[in-house]
Amino acid sequence: MGESSVQTAPSAEKPRAPLNRVIDAEFVAGATKATGLPAPALAELAFAGRSNVGKSSLLNAMMQRKSLARTSGTPGCTRQINVFSIKMDDGLALQLIDLPGYGYAKVSKKEKSEWGPMLEGYLLERPTLRALVLLVDVRRGLEDDDRQLVDFLSSPQSTTRNKPVEPILVATKLDKLPLSQRKTTLAALQKAAGVRTIGFSSVTGDGRDELWSRLRASL
Template sequence: MTRIVEVTLSSSAGKLDRLPEETLPEVAFAGRSNVGKSSLLNALCQRTGLFKVSQTPGRTRTIVHALARLDDGRRLYVVDLPGYGYAQVAKGAKRAWSELLDSYLRHRTALKACVVLVDIRRGPQDEEWQLLEFLAEQNKQAVLVATKADKVPKSQRKILLDKIVKETGRRVIATSAQTRDGMDDLLKFVASLAVHPAALTGEKGPASPF
């Protein structure tokens, strides 16, 4: 099983021109405020507190890039996005975030895939349908994740999950940042996007020591 062996924060950008150069593929975590994007990224990277988490929606206000290295040397950026859909945020700030989000999703060539998070108790709403459609139009991969699975009893979990699967016709990974449920499946998806740095330049990898 692939593992992430190192994660380093690269940038926290409020503007597209502050993002890292597009040298590696990236996978972004998208979903409404408070759905658990930053928590899931911490769980995935096995790093508490690397991505900032809060009970108050609207915690992540910038696009946060972290460089992840896998045990086989492949790399990619994992990206924490500001949440959308939170009513209590001031209008001006809300507009700025959604413009940032929109232009990132629209123009970032290095963005190969999105992990789209929905609360397992809530399922996809208008925004998620729009996002999934938008990603399909842009030829970006999308994987749907149902978060906070620990908040419902096991018997309920399957019913809720089946409902989302049926509604969307997609594969859905049920996750919990607390119990780490679903983390292996999510890691498999994320790892599938990583590349050897040498693959990018067409250079040969480092010479074998043997």
């Protein structure tokens, strides 16, 4: 199969799924408060999760960039909202919003107390927001902070938005779980969360296309 050949006349085969190639990706802005973000314009997809869950790695994998979203072994060092602007090969233009990781013990009380309202403000008031991807480590599952976020998204105040935010649960570091345990673990997680769950590995690329198609569907 000629993967790189130019598509010509449609064949009798079923239509090809988008390849989810990202032709442009750039860092747009960093903000310490939701109010410091650029004015809403493009549709936005936000990413949240505990520190060290693999969020930067997932963003890089989604954007097909090695290190645009920084990754590090030292969790908790990104205390701001980072905005990336991307363009897909079919012309789709989007913003990806990297929300600060939570649950890191060394973060000050003050920062912790500011984080919730900032996130809630963003989730409730950003008119261009279409989906929130909540990342959990597949080996740890849903913890208290994660559960709070899932509950918040289905709370009455959140569902009175003009356009609802679609919650998507992503179980990261899937490659660390033995193949034989993956299916049952993901099913159990989905059941516990009550939210569509996708397994993901930024090492192998597993889940990338599935996540892109869910995200596209949320637009």
